[in-house]
Amino acid sequence: MAETPTTAVAKPLSDAFRVAIEERKAINEVARQIANQSWGKSLDGNTVRAVAEYARRYHIDPATELDILGGRIYRNANYFIRRGGDLLRRGIVTDISVQHVNHDTRLDALVSRNVAGAQDELDRRTLARIKHNIPDGAKGAAVVTITLASGAIVEGANYAGVDKDPVGTANPGKTAESRAYRRAWRLLVDTIPELSAEEGEIAEAGAAVATVIAETAAREVEQAAHQPGTRQLASGTYDEEPMPTLTKEQVQAALELDEVA
Numbered sequence: 145m146a147e148t149p150t151t152a153v154a155k156p157l158s159d160a161f162r163v164a165i166e167e168r169k170a171i172n173e174v175a176r177q178i179a180n181q182s183w184g185k186s187l188d189g190n191t192v193r194a195v196a197e198y199a200r201r202y203h204i205d206p207a208t209e210l211d212i213l214g215g216r217i218y219r220n221a222n223y224f225i226r227r228g229g230d231l232l233r234r235g236i237v238t239d240i241s242v243q244h245v246n247h248d249t250r251l252d253a254l255v256s257r258n259v260a261g262a263q264d265e266l267d268r269r270t271l272a273r274i275k276h277n278i279p280d281g282a283k284g285a286a287v288v289t290i291t292l293a294s295g296a297i298v299e300g301a302n303y304a305g306v307d308k309d310p311v312g313t314a315n316p317g318k319t320a321e322s323r324a325y326r327r328a329w330r331l332l333v334d335t336i337p338e339l340s341a342e343e344g345e346i347a348e349a350g351a352a353v354a355t356v357i358a359e360t361a362a363r364e365v366e367q368a369a370h371q372p373g374t375r376q377l378a379s380g381t382y383d384e385e386p387m388p389t390l391t392k393e394q395v396q397a398a399l400e401l402d403e404v405a
Contacts (some may be wrong), residue, residue, distance in 0.1 A: 171196050178206045187212070187360070194356040202346050211322075213311055215357045217350050221318065224325035228290070236336065239291040242321060245272035246285035246303070276301035284316025288328040296335065300328025 175196035178184040184192060184206075195217065199206045209223035228240045247269065254262035272278070276299075278285045283305025290298045302323035304312025312319040333339040 171200050174200050174206060178210075181207065181210075184212075187357070191357055191360045194353050198349050198353050202349065212357065215361050216354050217357070218322070219326070219346075219350075221322040221325045224322075224329050227329075235293055237290055237292050237332075240288070242286055242288045242324065243268075243272065244284070244286050244317065244320070245269040245276075245278065245301075246282050246316070246320070247273070247280050272301070278303045279306055282306050282316075282320070283313060284318075284320030286317075286320040286324040288321075288324040290328055290332055292332075292335065298328055298331045298335070300324050300326070300331055302327050 171193075175192050178187070178192050178195050178199070184195075187195070195206065195210070195212070198204070198217070199210060204210055204219060204223060209219055209226070211218045211220050225240075228237065231237045232240065245268070251262055251266045251269070255266055272287055273280060273282075273285060276287060278301060282303035285301070285303040287299060287301040290300075292298070302320055304319035304323065305316040306312070309319075329343075333343040
């Protein structure tokens with residue numbers, strides 16, 4: 145008697161597997177956004193993937209909140225403004241303000257004409273530069289002030305466009321503001337335990353991504369002698385502190401997505 149042919153029935157995907165697929169799709173979308181950024185066009189596929197996983201894991205918008213300069217990854221002012229807004233809504237902080245304090249020659253002209261408020265503004269900026277040891281020649285300078293619900297005040301000040309600072313010279317206001325926000329945030333997280341733990345993890349993962357970028361750059365330098373026109377990473381610096389060098393094992397641990405059971 146002939147056997148009746150049977151049709152294999154595909155097993156439904158498990159919930160865990162579906163979650164893994166959706167996560168992978170999300171990372172692919174983030175990678176696409178990164179590849180479309182001006183700084184992302186110079187990155188190879190592996191580096192784009194590493195940055196995408198970093199941004200996805202820590203809920204960072206790569207289109208508006210990340211910059212890669214000189215082979216290092218930076219969260220810019222947009223990121224800290226958004227995170228600051230979260231803290232305001234939660235009542236952890238009550239006020240966040242930014243003041244630009246670089247010397248502006250237009251103020252000199254206003255003071256010479258006795259325009260109301262000009263001398264006060266000139267004095268405010270000068271006193272702030274003295275307080276925070278900011279050189280008068282800085283093309284950009286900013287002070288970020290964060291007031292906590294406890295009444296404590298945190299200030300972060302920084303500047304741009306002095307000496308060998310191509311990024312700061314090109315965008316002094318934006319760069320000074322990002323640097324000031326970053327410094328204020330570092331001081332703030334020291335006072336909030338939950339932020340301190342989170343910031344440590346984000347910083348370690350960012351350092352791991354920087355290692356991936358550095359390894360890619362080293363390969364491109366090696367290839368450049370044999371392949372003219374090799375892509376070059378964006379140049380310049382966005383901060384003053386060197387990124388630590390991690391082992392390959394640390395890089396893998398920091399970039400690996402959580403395993404889905």
